[in-house]
Amino acid sequence: xxxxxxxxxxxxxxxxxxxxNEFKRLNNNQLIKNKNKFKKRKIxxxxxxxxxxxxxxxxxxxxxxxxxxxTQLCICDTICPKMDDDHRFNGLVLPLAHGxxxxxxxxxxxxxxxxxxxxxxxxLCFFGLGSLGTSLNYWKYPLHDSWRRFIDIAFIQLTFYIHxxxxxxxxxxxxxxxxTGTGIICYGxxxxxxxxxxxxxxxxxxLVHVFASIGNAVLxxxxxx
Numbered sequence: 001x002x003x004x005x006x007x008x009x010x011x012x013x014x015x016x017x018x019x020x021n022e023f024k025r026l027n028n029n030q031l032i033k034n035k036n037k038f039k040k041r042k043i044x045x046x047x048x049x050x051x052x053x054x055x056x057x058x059x060x061x062x063x064x065x066x067x068x069x070x071t072q073l074c075i076c077d078t079i080c081p082k083m084d085d086d087h088r089f090n091g092l093v094l095p096l097a098h099g100x101x102x103x104x105x106x107x108x109x110x111x112x113x114x115x116x117x118x119x120x121x122x123x124l125c126f127f128g129l130g131s132l133g134t135s136l137n138y139w140k141y142p143l144h145d146s147w148r149r150f151i152d153i154a155f156i157q158l159t160f161y162i163h164x165x166x167x168x169x170x171x172x173x174x175x176x177x178x179x180t181g182t183g184i185i186c187y188g189x190x191x192x193x194x195x196x197x198x199x200x201x202x203x204x205x206x207l208v209h210v211f212a213s214i215g216n217a218v219l220x221x222x223x224x225x
Contacts, residue, residue, distance in 0.1 A: 092141070098199075098202040119221070131155060163180070163216065176218050179214045183210075
């Protein structure tokens with residue numbers, strides 16, 4: 001009887017040991033699976049983190065490149081085209097929105113030309129009207145490589161030389177030189193900002209017409225010495 005009890009007890013112990021070993025094996029398998037799962041998740045997270053860093057770098061790089069090519073910071077960026085590699089806007093010196101603004105201010109020469117005619121400076125009136133015509137003809141579509149641009153520049157220079165000649169003969173010549181010199185400075189500033197900020201470039205080119213018109217009006221108000 002005792003022998004039978006011992007044999008049954010041994011069988012129970014062996015069964016419990018087998019069950020324990022099976023649980024250990026299952027736990028080990030589960031740990032290996034969990035370890036592989038965490039390892040894959042870690043690799044995936046590293047990849048996601050790396051992709052985000054690369055996207056951020058690319059975004060900063062594109063932003064920097066955009067700032068280098070579009071440095072003018074125009075306030076009407078929604079309608080103005082982007083600056084080309086040759087610092088042009090589809091071949092234009094300035095976008096049409098800016099060119100038309102200068103075009104409107106070119107009409108100041110009409111009033112100064114009338115004032116020259118009123119004071120019987122007929123030669124200066126002729127060159128003032130000529131400047132008005134060439135300026136309107138160019139700034140309606142300010143194409144850089146255009147015969148209209150070269151004619152405008154050439155006629156404006158000729159008009160300046162004629163007015164400077166009369167400035168030495170008219171009593172108000174020094175006032176004309178002061179305002180015209182200020183306009184020339186504004187022209188240089190405008191050219192400087194053309195590749196950096198087209199809003200300022202347009203603003204200072206408008207000042208060129210404003211100071212030139214003031215200088216002409218001052219000149220026409222004087223008398224021949």
